[in-house]
Amino acid sequence: MERILLRRGAGAVEAVELGADGAAGRSTRLHAAAVAGFAAEREGGATPVRWVWDDTTRWYPALLTAGVRVERCTDLRLGHAILRRSPFAAQDLLAGEDTPGWDALQPGPPPDPALFPLADPADLLDPVAEHRRQQAVLAASPQRDRLALLLAAESSGALVAAELTHTGLPWRADVHARLLTGLLGARPGAGRRPAVLERLLEEVRAAFGAPALNPDSPGELLRVLQHAGLPVPDTRSWTLEQLDHPGIPALLEYRKLSRLLAANGWAWLDTWVRDGRFRAVFVPGGVVTGRWASSGGGALSVPTVVRPAAAADEGWRFVVADVAQLEPRVLAGMSGDDAMAQAARAADLYAGMVAAGTVATRADAKLGILGAMYGGTRGESGRMMPRLARRYPRAIGLVEEAARAGERGEVVHTLLGRGSPLPGVWPHEEGDRARRAWGRFTRNFVVQGTGAEWALCWLADLRNRLWRLGGEGDVEARPHLAFFLHDEVVVHTPEHLADEVAEAVRAAASTAGRLLFGAFPVDFPLDVAVVRSWADAG
DNA sequence: TGACATCGGGCG
DNA sequence: AATCCGCCCGATGTCA
Structure with missing residues (x-):
């Protein structure tokens, strides 16, 4: 070398x-x-x-x-x-x-x-x-x-x-535009609302007797709702869904479509899609945990509703692969928890927990594991913790210790050694609350960060396999990575190589597992789909 | 007019 | 009173 x-x-x-x-x-x-x-x-x-x-x-x-x-x-x-x-x-x-x-x-x-x-x-x-x-x-x-x-x-x-x-990610602007027209109506002139939004707006204003209401203003909306006798603390969708009022459905629909228009409407198409490609800017290491960030175009939060526009070229296919329950599997591996790794042997780790008799239902399993990784202590997930701690002492012990270390103001690290930032100064009057919040951050840091390391190893190995698969020519003439989303990849490949690409994606996943955890037996099963459009996967 | 904070919502 | 981790982004609102 x-x-x-x-x-x-x-x-x-x-x-x-x-x-x-x-x-x-x-x-x-x-x-x-x-x-x-x-x-x-x-x-x-x-x-x-x-x-x-x-x-x-x-x-x-x-x-x-x-x-x-x-x-x-x-x-x-x-x-x-x-x-x-x-x-x-x-x-x-x-x-x-x-x-x-x-x-x-x-x-x-x-x-x-x-x-x-x-x-x-x-x-x-x-x-x-x-x-x-x-x-x-x-x-x-x-x-x-x-x-x-x-x-x-x-x-x-x-x-x-x-x-x-x-x-870039192959992107059909015509498909995207057709989708927008179907949901919102024809593209309006500058500064105007599309017809569907206009209609919903009038409906909302009438229902709440507020003819000048702008629902895009949370403050204004909150005042109008309270004036209508709805005692809400905020205007989040989840809060509004709980209300029984004839104006709510139209309001929620307005919000959803207004959001689509603002984030991924015609303006987004004009700005981010050129020559049939969405060219996102990815920022490796852009997140403290080691995950990637993105800048411009909201690349890491492309809504599922516009994913039909992500479509492979003629004669090409997408191979879309994502890891099922990456972070719990990583936690099993990094803690060396045999019982949890045993549950992870199933294609669905949560089902594995049910089969082992650890919890009664899949929903319980998911709630408990997410609570353990995020620091949920209340309600259902909190009640699950003692049982999980008994059954998976090393895994739960690892995240608990990370949380305690964070509360003490100490640095924690991922499996490969990425360190957490030091906490800032905790305001005295909020000491305990801020301390616990930092503990939840460090608890999650070790798992999310090690998950990011697994994903990097997966990407790196896959990149090399794809290159070798391709024969001749530039990157874009061979099977190549087209998108990456924390635990999911989209590969753009000539159709005749799609099956080999699917095999490469799986092989790269087991390489990543071995690189991080050696001989410790933790599986990383993938959902792999060969599709024409990203929306057809999963 | 620009800088900054807050809210809400999309993604994992 | 009560839903947990990490991001990006646009709209609104406040302030200089």
Whole structure:
């Protein structure tokens, strides 16, 4: 394995060969236009390459545009963010002159050819030095293997995220527009409501005797409801559903459609869908737990009602796969809880709990497990806890301990070593309440974060399998990842490869399980569907 | 006019 | 009084 570091210099790019100790070796100066050619040549060579760079978002989009796919990289920005908080990392080894610069480094802005390139704070940082520090931290870590796996998985995720934006999710604007027209009426002129909303609005105003009511204003709506004799504390849908009043159904319907219009209406189509693709911007490591975030287009909350518009190209298919009950399975694995892993042997973990006689019904199982992971102590889920704690002592013990540690103000960590942030100052008068809230956060952090690590390993392995499956051509000409949603992937593939893709998705899931939990027997069964449209899955 | 907070609701 | 974890986003409302 050869490591080549790319850095920007004055008017040119430098490709630096790194020695085994991370020291800078031979260096090649490249004009910006020659970088892609250089990368393609080395990537296609006999020696595997790991590209080391400050930030994947600052390098990879241009390479992809030039048709260059990269097998592996080290993303120093993401690695730094993890190591900075990890209890497995010696902070003094990570400290350097430009540490504050690395701390503050944000993902690169999307390249805009219309703008003159501004000064990039990343150009003030020395990637060779930062890489050596990160290597030193890994070498000295008591959990070197786990931490190294985490950094590799995070970097691989950065490659996937860039590729997802590059290829985009196939999106039929015509299908989407037809759907909108069916639900809302024809697209109205600027500043006007569609006919269906207009009709519902009049109905609501009449029912509450408020001819000027704007239901989009919670304050105004609350006053009108209370004036109508409905003693509600807020205007959430769940609250409104409990009310018996002739205006409520129209109000709820108005809210639902108004939300669709605002979030995923014609304006969304105009902004986010071009050339038949929804190009979401994914942000790896964007959530404290290690989950991805997204920016723009609400990529991680595409409503099911518009998913029929996500449709594979002619002659292509989607392979949609999601993990059933990822987080409870991860909890069984990371705690080494044999009884819970036994329940997880079933395709439906909750059914497995019923079959083992732990709980009476599937609903009880779900309620209890979710309560254990989120910190629900009241009502049904709270009543389930003693029984779960007896039956699954290690699993429940792990989340309880994470909660107690959080309440004491301590850092908790995921299986691979991502650390939780330190709590801020708790206001004295709210001490207990804030403390318990932080405990619920740390309780959930260890499970959600380790789930994210499983998903990263799944993605990374799947990405490589898909590439090998494809034969020739660019990423978008082969089976490729088209969307990722915490515990679900959408792969876009030529129809004749769909079955092999489905097999690859399953194989990648078992690889991920082995990477995280070794020989401990916890299963990660997938629901896999080969479909024309995302909406046809599950 | 822009910055910021709050609410409600979409996703996992 | 009483529904738990993490996000993103648009509309509204307040303030400078």
